[in-house]
Amino acid sequence: MKTFQVKMDENAKQSVTMEYDLGDDLEKAVKVHGKAAVFACYTQGATIKVQGACRGAMRKSTEPTDKGGKGREMTTKELRTFLASYSLESTTRKAADHMGNARKATVGMTAEQRAEQLAMLQAMVNTDNLVAEQEDLTRYDELELKGQSEDLSTEEQVFMDEFESAQAERDAEETDNT
Numbered sequence: 001m002k003t004f005q006v007k008m009d010e011n012a013k014q015s016v017t018m019e020y021d022l023g024d025d026l027e028k029a030v031k032v033h034g035k036a037a038v039f040a041c042y043t044q045g046a047t048i049k050v051q052g053a054c055r056g057a058m059r060k061s062t063e064p065t066d067k068g069g070k071g072r073e074m075t076t077k078e079l080r081t082f083l084a085s086y087s088l089e090s091t092t093r094k095a096a097d098h099m100g101n102a103r104k105a106t107v108g109m110t111a112e113q114r115a116e117q118l119a120m121l122q123a124m125v126n127t128d129n130l131v132a133e134q135e136d137l138t139r140y141d142e143l144e145l146k147g148q149s150e151d152l153s154t155e156e157q158v159f160m161d162e163f164e165s166a167q168a169e170r171d172a173e174e175t176d177n178t
Contacts, residue, residue, distance in 0.1 A: 007148060015148075061073060
């Protein structure tokens, strides 16, 4: 069961928490709602996810080169190449051989140099993760407020659902680690 809040509009005093059976897995969803409805919802959600990935790639490409971007807009050919390697299983392109590239970059380094490089990379990852988490939390809070007064778009609702799911996973991990 999926739980959600329903409020007519921002002036409405009544806010109701409802449950709706979306099906616990694909088989149950098809049984409850039918193959056509499930496929239509999948297509709608997948389209939004692919559009978001394309927007993200296009935004990233315009970042300065020192931040990993190209400093210019992507060409149509570059965007098609990006999509050819994109998978709905993740929000990024299929992984490159980062480990192989890292091994090549450390050839000839002393153990001390490798440790220094690793510490620097870990600090960068931690900083990037904190910034991304804060941006997502800010967007979630803004959408939560917006959702109290007006309907959210499907893309906004998908973001909210994915954020809540990821938060639940982090909470479960923290519980497991204690």
